[in-house]
Amino acid sequence: GVTGVTSGNLAAINSALNSASVNGAATDTTPEIQTLVDAYKAILASADGTAGNTATALTGAQYTAIGVTGVSGTAAPGNVLNLLNSAVDAKPADGVDTVPELQTLANAAAAVLAAAAGGTPPTLEQLLTIGIVGVTPANLAAIQQAIAATPDDGTGVDTQTELQSIANKASPYAAALDAISTAAQANSATATAPSLAVYSAANVTGVTADNLASINSALNSAPVTAALADTQAEVQAIVDAYKAILTSADGTPGNTATALTGAQYASVGVTGISALAAPGNALSLLNSAVDAQPGTAVDSVPELQAMADAAAHVMAAAGGSPADIATLTRADLSALGITGVTDSNLASVLAAIAAVSPDTGVDTLSKLQAIVSNAPNLTSAVALNTIQAAAEANSATLTTPAQSVYEATGVV
Numbered sequence: 001g002v003t004g005v006t007s008g009n010l011a012a013i014n015s016a017l018n019s020a021s022v023n024g025a026a027t028d029t030t031p032e033i034q035t036l037v038d039a040y041k042a043i044l045a046s047a048d049g050t051a052g053n054t055a056t057a058l059t060g061a062q063y064t065a066i067g068v069t070g071v072s073g074t075a076a077p078g079n080v081l082n083l084l085n086s087a088v089d090a091k092p093a094d095g096v097d098t099v100p101e102l103q104t105l106a107n108a109a110a111a112v113l114a115a116a117a118g119g120t121p122p123t124l125e126q127l128l129t130i131g132i133v134g135v136t137p138a139n140l141a142a143i144q145q146a147i148a149a150t151p152d153d154g155t156g157v158d159t160q161t162e163l164q165s166i167a168n169k170a171s172p173y174a175a176a177l178d179a180i181s182t183a184a185q186a187n188s189a190t191a192t193a194p195s196l197a198v199y200s201a202a203n204v205t206g207v208t209a210d211n212l213a214s215i216n217s218a219l220n221s222a223p224v225t226a227a228l229a230d231t232q233a234e235v236q237a238i239v240d241a242y243k244a245i246l247t248s249a250d251g252t253p254g255n256t257a258t259a260l261t262g263a264q265y266a267s268v269g270v271t272g273i274s275a276l277a278a279p280g281n282a283l284s285l286l287n288s289a290v291d292a293q294p295g296t297a298v299d300s301v302p303e304l305q306a307m308a309d310a311a312a313h314v315m316a317a318a319g320g321s322p323a324d325i326a327t328l329t330r331a332d333l334s335a336l337g338i339t340g341v342t343d344s345n346l347a348s349v350l351a352a353i354a355a356v357s358p359d360t361g362v363d364t365l366s367k368l369q370a371i372v373s374n375a376p377n378l379t380s381a382v383a384l385n386t387i388q389a390a391a392e393a394n395s396a397t398l399t400t401p402a403q404s405v406y407e408a409t410g411v412v
Helices: 010-017 030-046 060-065 080-090 099-116 124-130 140-148 160-168 170-186 196-201 212-219 232-248 262-267 282-292 301-317 322-327 330-336 346-354 365-377 380-393 403-408
Strands: none
Touching (some): 030 060, 030 080, 060 080, 099 124, 170 232, 232 282, 262 282, 282 301, 282 365, 346 403
């Protein structure tokens, strides 16, 4: 009493009977067998070799009915069934007329969607199974990286057309990433190379004529090597980090909504800064200083590194030993944007910084500037502490403690 079985589809339907999940219990009534036949007929009808012309999308239940596992529900943007249907639709019927062929195709579709979400990349054979042309061992890695760079929800790879487009762009994509990683390894980037076009070909967004030189400066920093700039995600992290830094540096203190992190500075090649900004740490002071600067003052990694080093020297000098204090220079304070420091008052400034709390006394630009501005008027207690520290450490020189320190004690 089963209808629809013909000499043209008999072998396919009998292939379904041979699938592991179609057992006796699933085929012991005429309605069950009819469901199986109807399901395979729908699949074969879809597979006419012309993509995108199937009027009614195949369902997970239809694939399940013939013994294909791993697909369920209905086709929707970003799911495995959507990609599987797209691939079946583009194939001729003899490409899907056995359940093993369909199972291989379903597994390949699942691998692509998993890779888009950060999983194991699909193999060369899986991409070819889906019907992607032009995939070779030479460009496979580039295609795999491009798939990984698509949205995690799978909407960028849920049709055969989208996957083919990714494959078509693989050669420029691979070449672009190679140019970026090579520049990072050799520190050979310039203000204009790698170019905007290269970043675009690598699927990296957010690079503009205004920030290109800064981003390329990051490639020239010693910590940013080829290994840290040879995938789209890694390069995008560099770009996003520098964009955040430049956005913060708008010349208006205290208006950055989200504090920059140590990871963001590390992404662009700045060393010595880590974790999150907190009261009393160098990152807090660095962020405060960056926030007050115009973008032109932080648009190269060497400028940022000088500021990071300066912030670390200030934090060490606050309440620190004479050796710690000696690491802090007038150039450091200038790099942070501190004004009013001169050769004549530097000793007083250093003494004042050494006398404050290492926890919270110098962790913002405004606090540090206030200390510097008041430094020429050292209190007697601060001056005495400075002289005492030098005596205990035997660290006095011909010029430190300075004359101003002695005068502040009332010694004449």
